[in-house]
Amino acid sequence: MQPPLLTINALSIRYHKQPVNAVHPFNLQVIPGETIGIVGESGSGKSSIAHAIMGLLFDKATIEGTIAFDGKTLTQPDWQALRWRQIALVFQNASNVLNPMMKLADQVAEPITTHLGLSKSSARQRAFQLLQDVGLDSTWWRAYPSQISGGMRQKVLIAMALACQPKLLIVDEPTMSLDPAAKHQVVALIQALQEKYHFGLIVISHEMKIIQHMCSKVYVFYKGHHLEYGALDDVLENPRHPYTKGLIGASWELDAHRDIWGIPASIRAPVASGCPFYERCFQAKPSCTQYDIKPLTIEQGHSVACQRGGIATLLKVQALQKKFQIRHHVINAVSNVSFEVKEGEVLAIIGTSGSGKSTLAHLIAGYETKDAGSITFENSPAAPEALMRRQGGLQLVTQDPAAALNSCWRIRDVLNEPLKWSLNMCGKKRHRLMRHVLHDVQLPSNESFLEKQVHALSGGEKQRLVLARALTMSPKLFIADEITAMLDPSNAANIVKLLKAMQNSHGFSMIFITHDLYLARKIADTALVLEHGKVADYGPGPDVLTARQDMLRHSPSNTLSSIS
Amino acid sequence: MWQKIVGTLIVVLVLNFFLPRIMPGDPFNFISVEEGSVTVTLTEDQIAHYHAYYGMDKPMPEQFITYISRTLSGDLGISIYYNRPVSEMIGERLIWTLLLVIAALGISSLFGSALGLISAYHARESSILDDLLLRMMTILSEIPDFIIGLALLIYFGAHLKWFPLAGATTAFAVYDSAFDAFLDYTHHAALPCLTLSLSSIGDFYLLSRQSAVSVLTEPYILTARAKGLRKRRLIFHHVLANAISPILARIFMKMGGMLSGAVLVEVVFAYPGIGKLMREAVSMRDYVLIQGIFFYVAVLILIFNTAADMIFKKMKQRGFHEKL
Ligand SMILES: Nc1ncnc2c1ncn2[C@@H]1O[C@H](COP(=O)(O)OP(=O)(O)OP(=O)(O)O)[C@@H](O)[C@H]1O
Ligand code: SF4
Ligand SMILES: [Mg+2]
Numbered sequence: 001m002q003p004p005l006l007t008i009n010a011l012s013i014r015y016h017k018q019p020v021n022a023v024h025p026f027n028l029q030v031i032p033g034e035t036i037g038i039v040g041e042s043g044s045g046k047s048s049i050a051h052a053i054m055g056l057l058f059d060k061a062t063i064e065g066t067i068a069f070d071g072k073t074l075t076q077p078d079w080q081a082l083r084w085r086q087i088a089l090v091f092q093n094a095s096n097v098l099n100p101m102m103k104l105a106d107q108v109a110e111p112i113t114t115h116l117g118l119s120k121s122s123a124r125q126r127a128f129q130l131l132q133d134v135g136l137d138s139t140w141w142r143a144y145p146s147q148i149s150g151g152m153r154q155k156v157l158i159a160m161a162l163a164c165q166p167k168l169l170i171v172d173e174p175t176m177s178l179d180p181a182a183k184h185q186v187v188a189l190i191q192a193l194q195e196k197y198h199f200g201l202i203v204i205s206h207e208m209k210i211i212q213h214m215c216s217k218v219y220v221f222y223k224g225h226h227l228e229y230g231a232l233d234d235v236l237e238n239p240r241h242p243y244t245k246g247l248i249g250a251s252w253e254l255d256a257h258r259d260i261w262g263i264p265a266s267i268r269a270p271v272a273s274g275c276p277f278y279e280r281c282f283q284a285k286p287s288c289t290q291y292d293i294k295p296l297t298i299e300q301g302h303s304v305a306c307q308r309g310g311i312a313t314l315l316k317v318q319a320l321q322k323k324f325q326i327r328h329h330v331i332n333a334v335s336n337v338s339f340e341v342k343e344g345e346v347l348a349i350i351g352t353s354g355s356g357k358s359t360l361a362h363l364i365a366g367y368e369t370k371d372a373g374s375i376t377f378e379n380s381p382a383a384p385e386a387l388m389r390r391q392g393g394l395q396l397v398t399q400d401p402a403a404a405l406n407s408c409w410r411i412r413d414v415l416n417e418p419l420k421w422s423l424n425m426c427g428k429k430r431h432r433l434m435r436h437v438l439h440d441v442q443l444p445s446n447e448s449f450l451e452k453q454v455h456a457l458s459g460g461e462k463q464r465l466v467l468a469r470a471l472t473m474s475p476k477l478f479i480a481d482e483i484t485a486m487l488d489p490s491n492a493a494n495i496v497k498l499l500k501a502m503q504n505s506h507g508f509s510m511i512f513i514t515h516d517l518y519l520a521r522k523i524a525d526t527a528l529v530l531e532h533g534k535v536a537d538y539g540p541g542p543d544v545l546t547a548r549q550d551m552l553r554h555s556p557s558n559t560l561s562s563i564s
Numbered sequence: 565m566w567q568k569i570v571g572t573l574i575v576v577l578v579l580n581f582f583l584p585r586i587m588p589g590d591p592f593n594f595i596s597v598e599e600g601s602v603t604v605t606l607t608e609d610q611i612a613h614y615h616a617y618y619g620m621d622k623p624m625p626e627q628f629i630t631y632i633s634r635t636l637s638g639d640l641g642i643s644i645y646y647n648r649p650v651s652e653m654i655g656e657r658l659i660w661t662l663l664l665v666i667a668a669l670g671i672s673s674l675f676g677s678a679l680g681l682i683s684a685y686h687a688r689e690s691s692i693l694d695d696l697l698l699r700m701m702t703i704l705s706e707i708p709d710f711i712i713g714l715a716l717l718i719y720f721g722a723h724l725k726w727f728p729l730a731g732a733t734t735a736f737a738v739y740d741s742a743f744d745a746f747l748d749y750t751h752h753a754a755l756p757c758l759t760l761s762l763s764s765i766g767d768f769y770l771l772s773r774q775s776a777v778s779v780l781t782e783p784y785i786l787t788a789r790a791k792g793l794r795k796r797r798l799i800f801h802h803v804l805a806n807a808i809s810p811i812l813a814r815i816f817m818k819m820g821g822m823l824s825g826a827v828l829v830e831v832v833f834a835y836p837g838i839g840k841l842m843r844e845a846v847s848m849r850d851y852v853l854i855q856g857i858f859f860y861v862a863v864l865i866l867i868f869n870t871a872a873d874m875i876f877k878k879m880k881q882r883g884f885h886e887k888l
Contacts, residue, residue, distance in 0.1 A: 054790050059688060059689065085792065089790055091783070097784055097787055098787065099784040100784070102805065111791045
């Protein structure tokens, strides 16, 4: 391996007069000619890292740790010789990032005269060449910054950064606020320039798509913490941190068919210590508040900063078998089915009628007993009965809400029932929870509604009520078995949207059983195709669903077409 | 913009006509009670004669029309007291005042802005230099100019005897060369000019410091620093280039204020500028002279303010974001 161009060791940044670090200790490495990506939401400290690498923070922040460039550990005076000459930065594009009183070409030429000692006129010639390289029309070369558009400014910023042919180039949000065509252009431009000049490249972005296009390794940051590191493909295909998974889920550009779901702002009350992502994590445990987060080591390859070692497996099904005997016929309803459901994951199980989908669901929920195989929930053998009765267990909702509800019960009783016999919850608390879940499923929660009897509800309302009842148990795994089958398309679409929204905001995992490929595509992380009781296909949602286009011919309805 | 200028001019003309006439007293009583030993007493007849001579027996509207038409044709009339053409008198004196004002403006804006810039550059690290300068300049800008003038006069003029106490030239001097003349003028102008400079240096300092401090927090300054430019280039091409526009505009706006400051200072130093002339005119109730001076000063201020306006406009076109 080549010696690294840039090595950052346990670097931390705290701005003066700020109570907490903007960036917590982290490690980073760039090899000559390689492209790494730093990704994270706004405020995760990406620009701060860029400025620290440029040595621009000494007067406003306390910096700890070391930065080594070309094998030499840098001290403050060293930067004077490196800035722009060796390490250059394409600043985050903002209105006043260029000097409003200086012509564009002059701003590009300026570092050339300073660092390369060229005469004014030859520096200017070179600036023109660079501006031409980045594709800025020559009419603008002598313009002032206020006279050009944001996209043009981006080009000028790139040309300016390349003025002295640096060995390391940092680009901060190169595509922010650009339209898709311009984005594409800028990405291609930077790549072409890298091809030409062979600089090491650090791409900073909050868009996974940009990182995916440009980088071979990726660093995921959140609130100044380095949470995940790995080769791009590893991280994209198999994200290990819940936050990374959330970022990927929030990037609609990665999969055009899927609905986007942002990372929920908060799932639970925040805590002062422990894991920084605790508040928003779908798989947090109480022990996470004690987690002592340490800088990730780059040498390890794909690594993650999580108390639970990354996204955990919630349900593991292995070699599951179920036979039914009807007289002399033996029907292999489920044969040798294995799969797993991770925390926060939506698994779509797709199959035609009679392919064994519901039997599989019933086996997991304990409605049927398995002939062979194993089911483990949170790493211990599952006792379905107990799981259904406890908070944080599993809940099953089926296609026929009427069958699941006693039609002469009052709504209050329906919701009270699981709470009463599975938990000792006081009346007041129960009432609050009841209102809460009704609100979640978008049903009224006033007294008169609670007094209504079930048979007074429409089909859609009944299905919502069943969902609400399941929600009172705060399940970790939600099995939805063709829940839209008996609803009209518009109601079905609304229920699916609602369910996915709840899944996202509560952070539970879900097995979504359907025969509708379109539906599955919208919400699934992973997909499993069942044919005659056997697994015909299993893998990441987009792959499986694209591979099984043939099933579209068989799927009768397109339930989501009515979503407004 | 031209509408504004013409409007202002009309207001100036109208005020200029009525204000002196509202003041109590009659100019001819002042001629008659001349200070000093010689007493010239004018009889009622003589006063009436003078009134007629200066058209002051005519009805107001007629006086007004005469006044306007004469002023616009450049004839400011004959001084009542000195009996000389007003334009000529003003011309003689204005040179001296402009000399003072321009020199003082140059000095105070140059040094004020330079100090402000230095101060701002150090302001980030809460430095003693910045702190000290800021305090000094704030105090300085609060002291009235005639007090500064008196202090300088007493110390450097009367006590140390480095500078003459009064006048713009040595009386009856014959100069061997232009350089000698220049030295003499400078010597006389030094203290009044210093007074005016000191009285407005604080203003320029504060303005340039504030302007530079806000420029220094701009993203393009970080860009410039990242580019590893030399300090001089950074300060002149990036900080000053962006901080200077309000200072330039202020120089012109300040001219007006400085003219009125000069009036007091000239009195303190008995400097034969337009300020001193003004004082003489007022104490003699010399309407014609007062009007002439007012008119000149108003037109000058108008010109300077228009120039300031134009600079601001120009800056806006360049995309300078006004922060003041
Ligand atoms: N000069 C500063 N003084 C104090 N705090 C700062 C300063 N600059 C940034 N911060 C803080 O540091 C944190 C990280 O900011 P930074 O600009 O590095 O984030 P970012 O990841 O680049 O965000 P974005 O995607 O919005 O550009 C933020 O909480 C921000 O408020
Ligand atoms: S599981 Fe715990 S440590 Fe891991 S990301 Fe979630 S809250 Fe943080
Ligand atoms: Mg940023």
